[in-house]
Amino acid sequence: MSVYEEIKQRLRGVSIVPVITPFNENGSIDFTTLENLIDWQIKSGSHAISVCGTSGEPSSLTIEERVSVMEAAMKAIDGRVPFLPGTGSTNHDETMYLTKKAVEIGADAAMVIVPYYNKPNQGALYKHYKTVADSVDLPIIVYNIPGRTAVNLEVDTLAKLSKDCPNIIGVKESNKDFEHVNRVLLNCGRDFLLFSGIELLCYPMLAIGGAGSISATANVVPDKVAEMHNAWNKGDLKRAQDLHYELMPLNDVLFKDTNPAPVKAALGILGKISPTLRMPMDIPSKELKAEIKNVLKNYADINESVTNK
Template sequence: MQRYEEAKKRIRGSIAPIITPFFEDGTLDLDSLENLINWHIESGSHGISVTGTTGEPSSLTIDERVRVMERAKDAVGGRVPFVPGSGSTNHEETLYLTKKAEELGADAALVIVPYYNKPSQHALYKHFKAVADSVSIPIIVYNIPGRTGTNLEVKTLARLNEDCPNIIGVKESNKDFEHVNRVLLNCGRDFNLYSGIELLCYPMLAIGGAGSISATANIAPGKVAELHDAWFEGNHEKALSLHYELMPLNDVLFRDTNPAPVKAALGMLGKIKPVLRLPMDVPSKEIQDEIRQVLRQYVEVSVE
């Protein structure tokens, strides 16, 4: 139990969900992944996550997911918490990847609600309990109903929190702010709540959240981390100002399906080749022009 309480205290702030870089031919570009991780840590990100939604896990083979996790863990080198995404629509794959995360020495595993098959609440409870029981590392449940087609209800999460001591928190990519409030009411104020909705990062901190796992951190890691630092230091006015300052960037990065705009922006910044695997693709020229225009508000480098 002490281990999990320590994890709750350590895994806070901006946990950056890193994209998975590809070469032009679609193969993994692990050197660029390592460079991105170093840039994030140097910029102040409080933690690193890979192979979550922004990391295109459904476009990766199981072997590739493990390779990304391994390289990321080595790149992080214990400097900040490492929280790989290990969830899948397949239960056995989820068990396998979560155990791999434990073997690698991850600080926690981020496990998404299974997508496409739309399980019942009872089935979700059984799935997450089996995953939690299979490892000793902390688990952060990932609820993103807009992409999974299923909402993990508060009563189900509260039951998991009661029965699984290593389930330490939830990433809520849920626009229902009443739901999010009820998570902490029913799971306890010491349950770690992370925002996965960019415009709710600040509001979730205000109700007692532990941080965010925000795609915007891929582009402005320093500012997203600074928002959290300001909040935890009690400078709420500064945090609120950063919240509004980041809103145009938040908006433009979701003009197309994540992570397409994020990869386009990172390409404009010279960080990666903006390559996605089909059925995902880069945004239209119109959206790319919007991204380029908004980026100029945040960076001094050329984004032509």
């Protein structure tokens, strides 16, 4: 079995958590809290860890800081679960550099976002990804999030990349177009790893053959998101469906402001972090924070910690 096939097996049926980047109140990275969050995630049942994705505020980090976060996460994980750092940037050379760094530190795969702001055409996107993929012997998960990047990686482009680049093994689709994600598996093959980055589609995407989710909500309730996948893997569809609907109110409130502001507010309420963001991001309004706290009270396993805040 090839290395790529092995990691594809390890990443099927999983909750991959896109861990936030915790900051101290002065804006510096809180590496101790990052290590604690990762340890809590793994002990709570999360199947794999990512950092420096959208939830990790990568565009607010320097390249050196992104490398430091990747290294700290790798150390904290200590081989317990797969590690897939986000290595993409709007800058092609930075993407190349960070992806090669992921190889150096021993990551299991890299998650590479569609370049944002530039709005490259499909031919340019193909060239960008093929150049990155050809430069490393590392599995790559493409990250398609048109709401943030202002360009959609079309199915035909992704299918061509999946055929031409053996190490492009999957995609995180933060794409509300469910027809699009169905066509990903139709055109890329049913063994291609399809991860949901849209919380409301995490369960439905499993039903069409998806590999799992990379959900910001898992930052807050890692046990429940992981349990939904575990139930699906065991064939307990009723339990998986119940968890899907149980998570919906939390999913909704965590996206009433730009991610990761509500997620950090929730983790602050739980006493896990100082809910600091770097400008130009900022904390949610008092009204939204109160709503987040009220929704969190509906989750029995965290009710006590919330009410004691």
